Amino acid sequence: MTRICARGGVVVLLLGVVGLLAAIPPGAAQAPVKITLWHAMGGARYDAITKDIAAGFNKTHPNYVLEPLYTGNYGETVTKAIAAIRAGSPPHIVQVFEVGTQTMLDSGAIIPVTEVVKPGDIDFDDYIAPILNYYQVGGKLASMPFNSSTAIIYYNKDAFQKAGLDPSRPPATYKDVEAMGKKIVAAGAARAAITFGWPSWMFEQAHAMHNRPYADHGSGRQGRATRVLFNEPFGVEVLGRWKRWADEKLLAYGGREYAPNKAFLSGEVAMLMQSTSQVTTIEKAAKFPVGTGFLPRIEGQPAGRSVIGGASLWVLRGKGRSPQELDAIAKFFSFVALPAETAKWHMDTGYFPATRTAVALLRKQEWFVKHPNHETAFKQIQEGPDTPNTRGVLLGNFVQIRNITDTAVEKALSGRLSPKEALDEAAREANKLLDEYNRINK
Amino acid sequence: MEGRFPGRILPYALLFPSIAVIAVFLLVPAVEALRLSFFEVSPFTGRGTFVGLANFRELVRSDIYRGSLSVTLLFAVGVVALGLAGSLAVAVLASLRLPGFGVYRTVLLWPYALSPAVAGTIWALLFDPSTGPVTVLLRAVTGLSPNWMMNGTYALAVTVVAATWKMLGFNIVFFLAGLQAVPQELREAAQVDGAGAVRVFWRITFPILSPVTFFLFVMNSLYAFFEVFGLIDVMTQGGPGGATEILVYRLYQDAFIAARWGIASAQSILLFVMVGALTLLQFRLAGRRVVYA
Numbered sequence: 001m002t003r004i005c006a007r008g009g010v011v012v013l014l015l016g017v018v019g020l021l022a023a024i025p026p027g028a029a030q031a032p033v034k035i036t037l038w039h040a041m042g043g044a045r046y047d048a049i050t051k052d053i054a055a056g057f058n059k060t061h062p063n064y065v066l067e068p069l070y071t072g073n074y075g076e077t078v079t080k081a082i083a084a085i086r087a088g089s090p091p092h093i094v095q096v097f098e099v100g101t102q103t104m105l106d107s108g109a110i111i112p113v114t115e116v117v118k119p120g121d122i123d124f125d126d127y128i129a130p131i132l133n134y135y136q137v138g139g140k141l142a143s144m145p146f147n148s149s150t151a152i153i154y155y156n157k158d159a160f161q162k163a164g165l166d167p168s169r170p171p172a173t174y175k176d177v178e179a180m181g182k183k184i185v186a187a188g189a190a191r192a193a194i195t196f197g198w199p200s201w202m203f204e205q206a207h208a209m210h211n212r213p214y215a216d217h218g219s220g221r222q223g224r225a226t227r228v229l230f231n232e233p234f235g236v237e238v239l240g241r242w243k244r245w246a247d248e249k250l251l252a253y254g255g256r257e258y259a260p261n262k263a264f265l266s267g268e269v270a271m272l273m274q275s276t277s278q279v280t281t282i283e284k285a286a287k288f289p290v291g292t293g294f295l296p297r298i299e300g301q302p303a304g305r306s307v308i309g310g311a312s313l314w315v316l317r318g319k320g321r322s323p324q325e326l327d328a329i330a331k332f333f334s335f336v337a338l339p340a341e342t343a344k345w346h347m348d349t350g351y352f353p354a355t356r357t358a359v360a361l362l363r364k365q366e367w368f369v370k371h372p373n374h375e376t377a378f379k380q381i382q383e384g385p386d387t388p389n390t391r392g393v394l395l396g397n398f399v400q401i402r403n404i405t406d407t408a409v410e411k412a413l414s415g416r417l418s419p420k421e422a423l424d425e426a427a428r429e430a431n432k433l434l435d436e437y438n439r440i441n442k
Numbered sequence: 443m444e445g446r447f448p449g450r451i452l453p454y455a456l457l458f459p460s461i462a463v464i465a466v467f468l469l470v471p472a473v474e475a476l477r478l479s480f481f482e483v484s485p486f487t488g489r490g491t492f493v494g495l496a497n498f499r500e501l502v503r504s505d506i507y508r509g510s511l512s513v514t515l516l517f518a519v520g521v522v523a524l525g526l527a528g529s530l531a532v533a534v535l536a537s538l539r540l541p542g543f544g545v546y547r548t549v550l551l552w553p554y555a556l557s558p559a560v561a562g563t564i565w566a567l568l569f570d571p572s573t574g575p576v577t578v579l580l581r582a583v584t585g586l587s588p589n590w591m592m593n594g595t596y597a598l599a600v601t602v603v604a605a606t607w608k609m610l611g612f613n614i615v616f617f618l619a620g621l622q623a624v625p626q627e628l629r630e631a632a633q634v635d636g637a638g639a640v641r642v643f644w645r646i647t648f649p650i651l652s653p654v655t656f657f658l659f660v661m662n663s664l665y666a667f668f669e670v671f672g673l674i675d676v677m678t679q680g681g682p683g684g685a686t687e688i689l690v691y692r693l694y695q696d697a698f699i700a701a702r703w704g705i706a707s708a709q710s711i712l713l714f715v716m717v718g719a720l721t722l723l724q725f726r727l728a729g730r731r732v733v734y735a
Binding site: 075076079082085086103106107108109191246252253254255256259262263266268269397399400403406407408410411412413414416417422425429432433436439440441 | 482483484485486487488491500505506570571572573587589591592593594679680681682683684685695696698699700701702
C-alpha cells in the first residue's frame with residue numbers, strides 16, 4: 001500500500017511539474033519552427049525515415065525542425081491521430097495507409113495538400129498518374145503521395161528450374177499458377193506452390209485487376225459507398241479458386257501482412273503474392289535468385305489494373321496552423337518530392353519512385369537494368385484502364401472491414417465456411433459498419 | 443501500540459494521492475465507459491447520439507460476438523485446467539529434494555518474468571507453419587504438416603498451451619509454498635497406516651492445498667479473460683477466421699483499431715459483468731469446498 005501511495009505521490013508531483021512547464025511561455029522568436037510527423041515505419045524503414053529523410057530535411061532547412069515519431073503500425077497510427085484530433089493537439093503531418101483515406105476525408109481535421117503547397121512549388125503533373133489518382137478525391141489532391149506500393153508476385157527461380165519450368169517466365173494466369181504449382185510440388189522443388197500476405201488486399205487487388213466493383217458508387221469513388229459487393233459471383237469465384245488451391249495443397253496460407261515472407265524465403269513455398277515494398281528486403285534475404293512478375297489474372301475476365309496501396313502524408317489542421325508552420329510543411333513535401341529523395345526512398349524500400357523525374361534519374365543510373373525486380377510493379381501499374389474500380393476502393397470503417405474480409409478468407413480456407421457463406425457473412429457485417437459510419441458521418 | 447494522527451486533515455492528505463490516482467485512472471474511465479456504452483460516438487468529435495441499449499442488443503445478436511464468447515470460454519477452460527494440473531504436477535516434482543532442486547525452482551519461474559509479447563514471439567517461432575522447429579519435428583515424425591494459420595482448432599490449442607506456459611511459473615511458486623505447508627507428520631502417519639503415495643496425495647496433500655488451488659483457480663480465470671491480449675496479438679491476431687479471437691482482443695479491435703467507442707464500451711461493460719458473475723459463482727460453488735486448515 002505504501003508503495004502505491006508513494007507512486008501516487010510521485011505521479012501527482014510530476015503532473016504538477018508538467019503543468020508548470022506548460023505554463024512557461026514558448027521561447028524567443030528565433031527558435032526554429034517545429035513540425036511533427038507521426039509515422040508507421042518500423043524496422044528497417046525507421047532508419048530511412050528518421051536518419052535519411054528527417055535528418056536530411058533538417059540539415060537543409062535550418063529554420064525548420066521536423067520531428068518524426070513512430071506511432072505503431074498503420075492501424076494504430078490512424079487511431080492515435082484520431083485521438084489526438086479529438087484532444088485538439090494532433091501532429092502537423094500523419095502518415096496514413098490507403099485504408100484510412102475515407103476516414104481522413106470525413107474527419108474535418110485535414111488540410112488538403114493543394115491548400116498547403118503553393119501552385120508551382122511541387123509539379124504534381126510530374127507524378128505517375130495511377131499513383132496520384134489514388135489520393136485525388138473529387139478532383140482535389142487530398143494527401144501527399146509518399147510510400148505507394150502495389151502487389152506483385154515473387155517466385156523462386158531455383159524451384160522453377162528444379163521443376164523443369166522456365167525460370168524467366170512467371171505465371172500469368174490462375175491456370176498457370178495451378179499447372180506450374182502442381183509441377184513444383186510433384187518435383188519436390190517446394191512443399192507448396194504459393195502463399196500471399198495481406199489476404200484482404202489481395203482480394204481487393206483481384207477485383208481491381210479485373211475491373212470489378214468492390215462496393216457500390218464506383219467502389220466508393222463516385223460517392224460514399226453504402227454496400228460492399230465483394231460477395232457477388234466474382235468475389236466468390238476468386239475465393240473459391242484460393243480454396244481449391246488450399247485443398248490441393250498448392251496454397252500454404254501463412255497469415256496476414258508480412259508473416260508469409262518467411263515461408264517463401266525458407267524455400268518452403270515457391271511463389272509469393274506480396275507488396276512491392278518488400279522487394280529490397282526479399283532480394284537481400286533470399287538465398288536463391290528471386291524473380292518477379294505481374295499478379296496472375298483470372299482467365300476469361302475483363303482487364304483492369306492493380307491497385308495502389310501503401311500510405312501517404314496528411315496535413316492535420318489542429319487548432320489552426322501558423323503561416324510558418326504551413327511553409328515548413330510545404331517545404332518538407334517539396335523535399336520529399338525531390339527526385340534524388342524519391343529515388344533513394346525507392347531504392348531503399350521498393351516503394352514506387354512516384355515521379356517521372358525520379359524514374360528518369362534511376363534510368364540514368366541504370367538502376368532498373370541492375371535491379372529488374374524493382375521495375376515490375378512500376379510496369380504493372382501502367383497497364384490497364386483508369387476506372388473508378390481500378391483507382392482503389394474507398395470505404396468508411398475500412399480498417400475494420402479489412403479485418404472482416406481477412407476473417408472471411410481464413411474461414412473459407414480453413415473450411416469452416418464455404419467461400420460463398422464466408423463472404424455473405426462478411427458482407428453483412430461490413431454493410432452494418434458502413435451503415436453505422438454513414439449514420440455518424442453525415 | 444496504536445498510533446494516532448494529529449488532527450483530521452493529515453490522514454486524508456496522505457491518502458489523497460492514491461485516491462486521486464484511483465479516481466483518475468480507474469473510476470473516471472469506468473464511469474465514462476458505462477456512459478459511452480449507451481451512445482454511438484463519432485470518432486473525431488467525440489460527440490455521440492444516445493442509442494439506449496442498441497449497442498448491447500447488437501452485441502447479443504451478433505454471431506461474431508457470440509463466437510468470440512465461446513472461444514473465450516474454451517480458451518479459459520483450457521488455460522485453467524491445463525495450467526492448474528500441469529503446475530501442480532511440476533510443483534510436486536520440484537518439491538522433491540533432488541540434487542540441484544534450487545536450480546530447477548529458479549528456472550521454472552522464468553516464463554513468468556517474460557513479457558507476453560516475448561512469450562508470444564517464442565511460441566510463434568516454435569510453431570511457425572513453414573520453419574518452426576515443432577512443425578519440422580511433427581512433419582518428420584507424423585508426416586503431417588499442421589498449419590495453425592489455417593487450422594482454427596490447432597491455433598486455439600497452441601495459444602492455450604502458450605498462455606498456460608506463461609502462467610506456469612506463477613502457479614508453481616504458489617503450489618510449492620503450499621506444499622511446504624503440508625505437515626510431514628500427517629503424511630508419515632498415513633504412510634505408517636499403509637497408504638500409498640497416490641492415496642497420501644489425494645487424501646492429505648490435495649485437501650490441504652485447496653486454499654492455494656482455489657486462489658490460483660480464480661487468478662488463472664482472470665488471467666485467461668484479461669491478460670492474454672499481448673500473446674494473442676503477437677501469435678494469431680485472433681485468426682484464423684476468428685478461431686482465437688477472445689473477447690479482450692475483439693474489444694481492442696473495436697476500440698483501438700476501429701475507434702467504435704460506443705460498442706467497445708458496451709463490450710467492456712459486458713465483459714466486466716461476465717467476469718464478475720463468474721468470480722461470484724466460483725466463490726459460491728468452489729469456495730465452499732475449500733478447507734482453510
